[in-house]
């Protein structure tokens with residue numbers, strides 16, 4: 001295989017990788033995917049905001065539309081939402097394949113190929129501009145069907161998800177927190193398809209939350225994320241939670257998923273290497289959703305690359321990608337991280353009181369009007385300030 005013809009190699013055939021690839025213009029792009037099938041294994045609940053769906057290019061695979069959420073604490077509950085559709089639930093396997101199919105009109109794809117940084121740090125000889133003489137160009141090693149190839153694309157993109165071998169080998173994601181998730185999909189469940197159910201109950205998740213998401217046609221996904229023991233906590237939830245028991249009374253498990261979510265920032269540009277999606281920590285810290293940010297940041301990454309080639313700039317120019325995506329999201333991410341720190345500190349009693357505060361003060365109309373899944377801080381932060389700190 002002639003790898004040298006590619007200007008850009010994207011390691012990872014998930015949504016972030018393909019969306020980045022399809023937005024790069026006039027350059028040869030190759031996407032490497034280690035698995036034998038796009039979108040497998042499933043590591044997602046598939047809930048995407050209406051804006052997120054647009055940003056992903058309205059892919060196939062939507063199975064349900066939801067209008068709101070029942071929010072539970074240990075002893076309280078309220079419902080947010082009205083007639084407006086807020087989010088859709090997707091079959092990631094269908095969605096990821098559809099995005100890949102769309103992108104493959106502009107990029108080449110090599111399945112069953114694994115990419116990693118070859119630590120050579122050599123200067124690239126066939127792409128030297130005056131300002132690039134001192135630049136370090138990382139090389140890539142590609143393993144494919146038992147063979148190993150060493151290649152030097154002008155740009156390497158690590159879109160290789162939470163485990164990000166690319167980011168790790170260049171020590172780009174040292175600071176992030178990792179939480180792990182377990183999810184079971186059930187058939188024959190009995191649920192209102194219009195509302196997701198979210199449980200802020202420390203018995204089942206100390207540092208995140210537990211969910212029941214309707215997929216339509218009597219199917220649901222039930223999962224929890226936490227910093228440890230997620231499987232044990234999900235088992236406890238399934239055994240003891242009254243709502244789960246009602247919904248799953250006659251249900252049958254049909255799919256088991258485990259995965260992890262990065263919380264917090266990574267460095268996203270080093271030499272000729274750029275990270276996008278989960279590998280870059282482009283994830284909403286309060287919900288763990290990474291598809292909306294990943295799609296948007298993929299486009300920002302592609303735009304930086306397009307300008308880099310147009311301007312014949314030095315590698316230093318690539319760093320503007322980090323500035324640009326942070327300009328878009330860091331305000332919200334920072335506030336979300338602050339809110340998370342508070343949630344991690346408070347106990348179930350305090351969470352009960354927050355829910356009580358919302359109901360007693362008739363705040364549901366404001367939440368319905370101003371609440372936004374993609375930027376929840378504008379609603380959550382003022383409530384926390386008043387309910388927790390009495391400000």
Ligand SMILES: Cc1cc2nc3c(=O)[nH]c(=O)nc-3n(C[C@H](O)[C@H](O)[C@H](O)COP(=O)(O)OP(=O)(O)OC[C@H]3O[C@@H](n4cnc5c(N)ncnc54)[C@H](O)[C@@H]3O)c2cc1C
Pocket residue numbers: 011012013014015016017032033034035039043044045046047048113114115116159160161162164165166181182183223258259260261276277278279283288289290291292294
């Ligand atoms: C339990 C759980 C529930 C979630 N629920 C939601 C949700 O409801 N909504 C939402 O928006 N987000 C959700 N997420 C997060 C969401 O799944 C991720 O943010 C999203 O998949 C990130 O996309 P990506 O393209 O960056 O990475 P991925 O989708 O992980 O894709 C990375 C790809 O790279 C490939 N790869 C990895 N290393 C290599 C390598 N070295 N060489 C070649 N290929 C490689 C992998 O096989 C994979 O296909 C959830 C996550 C978990 C764990």
